[in-house]
Amino acid sequence: MSYKEYIDLFKKAQIDGQYHMFxxxxxxxxxxxxxxxxxxxxxxxxxxYKRIEEIEEKEHRSILHKSKNLIQGKIKKQKxxxxxxxxxxxxxxxxxxxxxxxxxxxxxxxxxxxxxxxQRGTLNQEQxxxxxxxxxxxxxxxxxxxxxxxxxxxxxxxxxxTKYFRGYxxxxxxxxxxxxxxxxxxxxxxxR
Numbered sequence: 128m129s130y131k132e133y134i135d136l137f138k139k140a141q142i143d144g145q146y147h148m149f150x151x152x153x154x155x156x157x158x159x160x161x162x163x164x165x166x167x168x169x170x171x172x173x174x175x176y177k178r179i180e181e182i183e184e185k186e187h188r189s190i191l192h193k194s195k196n197l198i199q200g201k202i203k204k205q206k207x208x209x210x211x212x213x214x215x216x217x218x219x220x221x222x223x224x225x226x227x228x229x230x231x232x233x234x235x236x237x238x239x240x241x242x243x244x245x246q247r248g249t250l251n252q253e254q255x256x257x258x259x260x261x262x263x264x265x266x267x268x269x270x271x272x273x274x275x276x277x278x279x280x281x282x283x284x285x286x287x288x289t290k291y292f293r294g295y296x297x298x299x300x301x302x303x304x305x306x307x308x309x310x311x312x313x314x315x316x317x318x319r
Contacts, residue, residue, distance in 0.1 A: 133287070133295050137277070140291035144278030146192050148244045148293070149255055150300040152273040156239035160270070166205075166212030167266050172241040173202045173213075174262045175255075176233050179245065192244040196282035197232040229294035230282065240301055244293070252276055275304035 153160060153168065176191070183190045193199075201216040215235040217228075228236055233243035245255070256274070279296035281287070287295065 133291060134299075136280075136289075136291040137295070137299050140278045140280050140296070144280045144291060145247050146244050146279050146282075146293070147247050147249075147276060148242060148279060148296050148300060149252075149259075149276045150240065150242040150274070150297065150304055151259070152241075152301055152304050153239040154271045154273055156270075160239070163207075163209065163212055164268070164270065166214060167268050168241065168270070169202060169215050169235060170213040171259075171262055171266055171268060172233050172235065172243065173200075174266070175259050176243055178258050178262065179243075179250070179255075182250075188249070190245050190249040192232065192246055194232075194282055196230065198227075198230050200231045200233045200235070227284075227294075229297055234297070236297065240297070242297065242300075247278060273301075273304035275300040277303070 151172070179190050202213050203216040204211045205214050228234065233241065235241050255276070277296060277300050278291075279293050280290035282293050283290075284292060284294065286292065
């Protein structure tokens with residue numbers, strides 16, 4: 128079944144879903160994204176994740192969503208002629224019998240979609256966006272992103288018929304991020 132068939136569960140999860148997902152989709156990634164730039168963006172998502180882990184440690188509280196049902200995402204450095212680049216490390220995923228990229232945390236899918244999940248009510252959208260933008264500027268990333276966030280209820284696909292599943296949330300938020308960005312661009316053009 129498709130994520131589109133679960134829009135009623137998506138709406139319900141926005142009210143009472145316990146997991147708050149943030150999705151970042153690079154604008155125009157197919158047209159002008161080099162390997163080095165892609166590596167910086169992979170590093171960005173892990174730096175944001177790391178900053179949130181530091182807040183957890185400093186404030187002695189749990190923020191990031193971690194579960195035995197998820198696979199901890201990993202990053203690796205690759206040496207190149209121009210220095211080093213960062214890549215999402217999928218080698219350990221092959222060893223995991225689940226082989227589901229939508230269970231990675233943080234995640235990187237289809238070449239230009241990144242994200243991670245926190246527990247509901249631990250940080251708000253503005254706080255997460257502040258961390259993201261601060262790290263983006265620190266790494267010198269000029270690319271813009273479609274952004275969206277929303278809630279879901281389960282990491283278990285077998286519960287997806289009664290609870291809003293993480294994989295469907297990723298797809299729905301990717302779609303919403305592009306709609307929101309297109310709407311914002313249209314509003315800016317009308318203001319000119």
